[in-house]
Amino acid sequence: MERNPMRRQLASMRKSLFDQGYLDEQLIQLEELQDDANPNFVEEVVTLYYRDSARIILNIEQALERKPFDFNKLDDYMHQFKGSSSSIGAKKVKAESTMFREYCKSGNAEGCMRAFQQLKKEYATLKKKLEAYFQLARQAGPMETACRPK
């Protein structure tokens, strides 16, 4: 059957997402909320996350065009962004958010801009990986969620 190789590939994709620190325990929490009646819960949440967070990123981008920076506002936006990222287990993205907030708190404009660029990179990378993962999951059939990476 073709599904087995796909499932193996899916499992290995999943494992590397965790091993490489893209995702943390919180995503496993979300997976545990999936069942036959809600088989796509994780994908739904992640889709919602990317929709919502895109808006926040845009807000930040616009705020970074206004000089001097309103660090409070920037920190506010990033607080929201970090919260959502944390809720889906986006570990690296969350770490970059923290960096950005540190620079906000110390009023470091250069640092903010650097951190934001880095954050956007991680954000985009995770998005691509998750899209590939969910696509494969759909092809492979019902997901094997019992295996924990560690």
Next chain:
Amino acid sequence: MARNGAHTWRRRTDRIDSFDLSASSDTDEVHVLAVDDSHVDRKVIERLLRISSCKVTAVDSGRRALQFLGLDEEKQSNGFDGLKVDLIITDYCMPGMTGYELLKKIKESSAFREIPVVIMSSENVLARIDRCLEEGAEDFIAKPVKLSDVKRIKDYMVRVGEGERRLNKRKLRDSCDLSSSPPSILSSSPISSTSSSSPSSIPRSPSILPATATAPSSPSSLDSPTRRLKMTSSE
């Protein structure tokens, strides 16, 4: 899973009870009002609660929460309509009205102050936690919220809620037809799946799990919320 046990237990007590609750609360399920401005978090908390056998109403602001409760207009709800809220779980940081402000409004209301309120926050500032608990919050959950957090809240809240419903009924009916006293029902609860202590302490005993005494001294005797805050987490 213990949630099934909780559900069964509640049904059992409703049968023991001589009052007909079917008119006032349309189901045995615990009804939770969840408040969070983040769409992602609302979706997650809603799912966490549903999977824990709770009915959920999720709103995106303190304002809407008050409206839902009927506190915004001067509608005096006696708590016995079909939309009775058994627990309010709210995010702390929200634009407009914070979770803390919402908490205060609820505790200031004679109709709703008995409803347990749980605060969620990603920022585990001890002063903030203390402030919320002092204002009457039942518990404080560190975000991101996990299934075990919801389960814990629900387990002790069911006991609290049952006790209070009995108290309310007693007040309302103005008679003491209740042959079974609330404390004994509560303490004979088979829900000891959590390591909950003091089943006979009814409202406002947020401290549940035996705590490792790592929390710095706080005015309230609550170690468990801070312990759960994962302050030493790898975050």
